[in-house]
Amino acid sequence: MSGGGVSVTVRVEDEGFREALTRLIQRSMTLQPVFEEIGSALQASTEDRFEAETGPDGQAWAAHSPVTLLRRGASAKKLRDRNHLYQSLSYAAGRLQVAVGTNRTYARIHQLGGQAGRGRKVTIPARPYLGVSADDRRMIGEILTDHLAEGMRP
Template sequence: MIEINVTDDAVLQALQEAQQRSDNLEPAYKSIGEMLVVSTQQRFRDKKDPEGHPWAELSDVTIFRKGHARQLEGESRQLARQIVYEVDRKGVEVGSPLEYAAMMHFGGKKAEFSHLWGDIPARTFVGVSADDRDRIIEILQDLLAG
């Protein structure tokens, strides 16, 4: 799984308030995980990172070798379909169990990974957008409201 730590002050404050009022935040973490899975899958359709920046276009060599111009997607769309979340008492993790997910997310250089046919630019798909942040705060506020 790719780990993203949210350090937004408003989110952290809402989490602290929720922790003070509840012994079990797992239901809120589950709601946050479900929301982030949907949000992450939407990024595949939009072809944008969590900040809204477009992903790098595929190179001509990649398009030729793959036979299509779909970014991060083959015919099966497995990467977008395999976005999952895990909850425990400490929080929620969102990511993909697929072996190549980190390479697609962070990118890689042929010089470091000899099996690549060229450099792979990062196409960030996991993260928390401004809209996600607002939804996380809403989920936590709903928990606090009871």
């Protein structure tokens, strides 16, 4: 180095440490099992939100409209009329990512809210069910930490 800088070089000569480091690097390159575990946990978390009728932020979903209450009754669960949306929840894990969602075409309006029906005269409130909660973030961190820690074990 020129200009009077300082440089430090570290050489790892401990064979056990080098082997552990190699395992750690290899584990970080094969993340699909981690994404499978994360996807399964996020799907379960999403299903729990359906049961609790809350969004990822913990906010309760909007109440049924008076018309829906008359048609379905006061004990009717939100987003569970025929249970198709709930049953369609799934995840897909790959080497570099995981996605949780549904293939139902009407899912978007329930997640984001909007106008529906003939002439778009019906307002459907947003009832977010997809997303990552604070607990989900912690769980993801724990899964990643556990996966990498396993790579350090002989």
